[in-house]
Amino acid sequence: MNEKEKLFNSGVLVETRKGAVEPPVDLWQNKKNGLVIIECPQRIPCNPCHTSCPTGAVKPFRDINDQPEIDYEKCTGCARCVAVCPGLACFVVDLTWGDEDTALMKLPYEMLPVPEEGKSVDCLNRVGEPISRGKVVKVLEPMHDRTMVVHVEVPRSKVMEIRTIRVVR
Amino acid sequence: MKGLRQTEVLVIGGGPAGLSASLEAASLGCQVTLVDSDLALGGQLIKQTHKFFGSKDERAGTRGFKISEILLEELDGYKDRVKVHMNCTATGFYREDGVVSCVIGEDEYFRIKPGKIVMATGAQERLLPFPNNHLPGVYGAGAVQTLMNVYGVAPGKRVLMVGAGNIGLIVSYQLMQAGVEIAGIVEAMDRVGGYWVHAAKVRRMGVPIYLRHTIKEALGDRVIAGAMIQEIDDKFQPVGKEIQVDADIICMAVGLTPTCELLWQAGCEMVFVPQLCGHVAQRDLFMRTSHPDIWVAGDAAGIEEASAAMVEGRIAGVGVARSLGKGDSSEHSKRLEEYRRRLADLRGGEVGQKICQGLECCTVNEWGV
Numbered sequence: 189m190n191e192k193e194k195l196f197n198s199g200v201l202v203e204t205r206k207g208a209v210e211p212p213v214d215l216w217q218n219k220k221n222g223l224v225i226i227e228c229p230q231r232i233p234c235n236p237c238h239t240s241c242p243t244g245a246v247k248p249f250r251d252i253n254d255q256p257e258i259d260y261e262k263c264t265g266c267a268r269c270v271a272v273c274p275g276l277a278c279f280v281v282d283l284t285w286g287d288e289d290t291a292l293m294k295l296p297y298e299m300l301p302v303p304e305e306g307k308s309v310d311c312l313n314r315v316g317e318p319i320s321r322g323k324v325v326k327v328l329e330p331m332h333d334r335t336m337v338v339h340v341e342v343p344r345s346k347v348m349e350i351r352t353i354r355v356v357r
Numbered sequence: 358m359k360g361l362r363q364t365e366v367l368v369i370g371g372g373p374a375g376l377s378a379s380l381e382a383a384s385l386g387c388q389v390t391l392v393d394s395d396l397a398l399g400g401q402l403i404k405q406t407h408k409f410f411g412s413k414d415e416r417a418g419t420r421g422f423k424i425s426e427i428l429l430e431e432l433d434g435y436k437d438r439v440k441v442h443m444n445c446t447a448t449g450f451y452r453e454d455g456v457v458s459c460v461i462g463e464d465e466y467f468r469i470k471p472g473k474i475v476m477a478t479g480a481q482e483r484l485l486p487f488p489n490n491h492l493p494g495v496y497g498a499g500a501v502q503t504l505m506n507v508y509g510v511a512p513g514k515r516v517l518m519v520g521a522g523n524i525g526l527i528v529s530y531q532l533m534q535a536g537v538e539i540a541g542i543v544e545a546m547d548r549v550g551g552y553w554v555h556a557a558k559v560r561r562m563g564v565p566i567y568l569r570h571t572i573k574e575a576l577g578d579r580v581i582a583g584a585m586i587q588e589i590d591d592k593f594q595p596v597g598k599e600i601q602v603d604a605d606i607i608c609m610a611v612g613l614t615p616t617c618e619l620l621w622q623a624g625c626e627m628v629f630v631p632q633l634c635g636h637v638a639q640r641d642l643f644m645r646t647s648h649p650d651i652w653v654a655g656d657a658a659g660i661e662e663a664s665a666a667m668v669e670g671r672i673a674g675v676g677v678a679r680s681l682g683k684g685d686s687s688e689h690s691k692r693l694e695e696y697r698r699r700l701a702d703l704r705g706g707e708v709g710q711k712i713c714q715g716l717e718c719c720t721v722n723e724w725g726v
Contacts, residue, residue, distance in 0.1 A: 189547050189568075197548035198521075198566040199556025230553040231706040233664075234410035236418045252412050253706035272418050274408035275554030299534055299562075316563025333420070335408070351561045 200314045205229050207255025210348065211281075215260055222265035222282030222292065226256045227351075228275060237269040237278060267294040270337050271330040281347045291344040292325065295352060297336040303327055303355050310354040311342055320346050322353060364390035364440070366677050367457060367471035369447045369619065372400020373663045374655025374670035375477030376428045381674025381692075382475075383435040385684035390469065392445040392459055398432075399425030400479055402663060404502040406534070407527050410552070414699055415664040422506075424663075450474075450622045455650060457619075473650050473677040476620055476638075477670060480613035480656035485519065488574040490607075494581025498528045498610035511535050513606035517584050518542040519572050523551035523662075525610030529559050532608075540604045541565045543572055543586050545593065552708070572607070573599060581607055613660045620657070623648050632715025633659030641723045642697070643676035644669055649724070652676050659719075661712055665703050672696045 192202045201208050207230070211223040224245070226237060231253040238246040238256065245262035246269060269278040276296040285292035303309055303324045310318040326339040342350055368379045371393030379391045397403060405421020416424050432439060445461045457474065460466045482497040484490070496512060498520075504510045516537055518529045521544035529539045539559065547569050549556040556566060569589055576583040583604050588597040614635035621627060626639040626647035637659045638646040645652050654673040655666035672693065679689045704712050 194547075194568060198568055199549055199553055199558075199560040201557070227557065228554060232410060232552050232554070233412070233703045233706050233709065234417060235412055239413060240418070251705050252702045253709070274410050274418055275552065276558050277554045300536070312561055312563065314557070314561050316561055331418075333408075351557075354562075 201227050201229065209258075211258075211260050216281075217283045219263075219265065220282070220284050222280045222284075222294065223260055223263045224258060224265065224267075224269060225279045225281060226258065226269070226277055227279075228256055228277045231255060234274060236272045236274065240268050240272040242266060242268060265294070267337050268330065270294055270296050271328075271335055279351065283344060283347070286341060289344055290341055291347050293322075293340050293342050293347060293350060295338050295340060297338045297353065298334065299355075301355055302336060303338050303353065308356065309340065310356055311340065311346065311350040312352050312354055313349045314351050318354065319349055322350070324353075361456065362390075362467055362469040364388060364469060365472045365681060366390070366475065367392070367469060367473070368475045368477060369457075370400065370477035370479055370655070370657070371395070371398040371441070372477060372479050372655060372666070373402050373424070373428070374479075374657070374666040374673075375400070375475065376432065377667045377670030378475040378477055378652070378654050378674040378677075379439055380428065380431050380435065381671045382678050382683075383438045385675065385678035385688070387438065387678050387681060387683050389435075389439045390442070390471070391439055392442045392447055394444065394446040396444055398429055398441065398443070401499070401502075402428075404499075404506040405527075405663070406506055406531055409664060410662075411664040411703060412699075415667065415703070421663065447619060450619050452622070452624055471650075472681060473652065475652045475654060475670075475673045475677060476646075476657050477653075477655045477673075478616040478619060478657040480660055481616050482609070483612045483614055484609050485572065485611050487572050489577065490575055492575055492577050492579070492581050494577065494605055495575060495607045496609065498524045498608055501528055501606070501608050502531070505531060505535050511537055512608075513604075514538060515540050515604045516606040516608050517572070517586075517602050517604040518608050518610060520544065520610035520612065521549040521551060521556065521566055521568075522610060522612065523555060524613075525608075526551040526555035526559060528608065528610060529564060530555070533559070533562060533564075539564045540602050541567055541586075543567045543570045545569065545571050545589060567600075571595070575607055576601070581605055613656060615657050615659060617657060620646065620651070620653065623651055625651060628719045630659065630715045630718045632711045633661075633719070635660075637719050639719050639721065641721050643679070643693070643723065644673040645676055645680075645724060647724065659712070659715060662703070665700060665712075668696050668700045668703065672700075
């Protein structure tokens with residue numbers, strides 16, 4: 189087991205693979221409201237990302253165990269899947285946000301305290317290292333079920349690394 | 358001692374499988390008695406604050422304790438047909454006359470003669486032996502969840518989790534939600550046993566997962582102060598340097614095993630199936646055991662997710678109703694076909710493969726009548 193395998197086997201994505209791909213850059217950089225990134229590389233019996241998607245962007249599953257596949261043309265960045273996914277594996281990234289160095293991430297969040305709009309937070313990568321600061325733009329609870337969708341302004345260069353935030357007390 | 362009670366169907370255990378079996382049997386017209394040893398119905402569901410996987414049919418995206426509430430609401434609609442005894446333990450099955458003895462609390466004893474029985478007794482936690490594991494601060498994951506999610510008590514400040522199956526991963530996440538620090542998760546295998554996404558959730562909050570590691574000993578004088586962990590090789594022998602981890606709680610999440618004493622007592626044909634985590638009853642596609650009056654469902658039939666337990670409970674419920682001649686046969690067939698399809702779907706993934714291998718070792722099509 190090499191280092192990469194070790195990381196992946198402990199729940200850290202190290203490269204794109206089936207069920208965990210990057211959106212196409214050309215479409216992505218001009219897509220207002222952003223596109224979804226789903227990191228769900230294992231076959232498990234779960235399909236709410238598909239059944240909850242209002243535009244059909246998460247393609248129909250042949251088998252409920254299939255990894256999600258995305259039709260990016262149809263994705264509106266609405267972040268419904270971010271709110272619904274039981275695995276907290278959906279993230280929306282809007283590259284059109286702010287100036288050329290910033291982007292907006294819509295991240296699932298279930299910890300306390302709930303982040304406050306306008307406040308600065310730590311942005312953590314897939315192994316929990318703080319790699320930048322971000323600014324909380326909006327905090328929503330779309331399904332009224334205690335899963336927050338937090339809109340955070342982050343450095344554009346870090347969108348493929350940042351996967352959660354930590355409230356700084 | 359009071360006289361012998363009667364019931365058409367006795368369901369033992371009010372967790373996801375037992376509740377589902379009771380509901381299904383009642384919906385087909387059976388009179389049901391449901392006994393559960395706990396103070397509240399719902400079994401382990403009431404402690405599950407995370408959202409469930411599955412499809413809409415299994416209420417995917419709904420938190421476990423909400424699913425329990427939904428089932429109890431459904432049960433409320435069958436008050437006329439389902440009699441519930443809480444804090445009630447089924448203590449024995451008597452083969453000579455098919456009587457089950459039960460005790461409510463510690464002193465109210467009764468005997469009941471059911472037409473049919475569904476054993477939905479769930480599972481027991483496994484533990485690991487290691488030096489100092491007698492010290493206060495070593496918990497099973499179930500106890501940690503009970504303290505935290507039923508009684509609202511944080512078990513400690515900093516937890517070392519042993520086991521990266523779904524329970525170890527989910528309980529770690531729930532502990533963090535409760536403001537408790539996770540010192541790390543130790544896992545003997547070379548990958549997490551639970552869903553990868555559950556692991557990703559705790560990893561991105563900075564929790565280390567030590568693959569191919571085991572707990573060597575607990576540290577502490579009168580209470581737990583930490584643990585020594587160490588890497589292990591292919592033969593599970595310790596190699597490499599020991600790592601000291603500071604923690605005031607060691608939480609064991611190293612697996613479950615089916616609770617099957619009553620099935621043994623009843624003389625059901627039992628078989629050891631490693632993929633199902635212990636001894637389980639041989640069963641047919643209706644979840645009927647080799648004993649013509651006993652069905653089994655949920656973790657008691659083999660360790661699996663609660664979503665599968667609920668569907669198995671439904672199948673057992675149809676099974677008992679069918680054998681009692683309740684409901685019409687086209688309805689039975691329709692429901693069974695639907696439930697079997699859902700089970701097959703739930704078992705189609707990476708984790709489900711193992712379950713299916715195990716089921717092949719203990720399933721017959723239908724017992725000869």
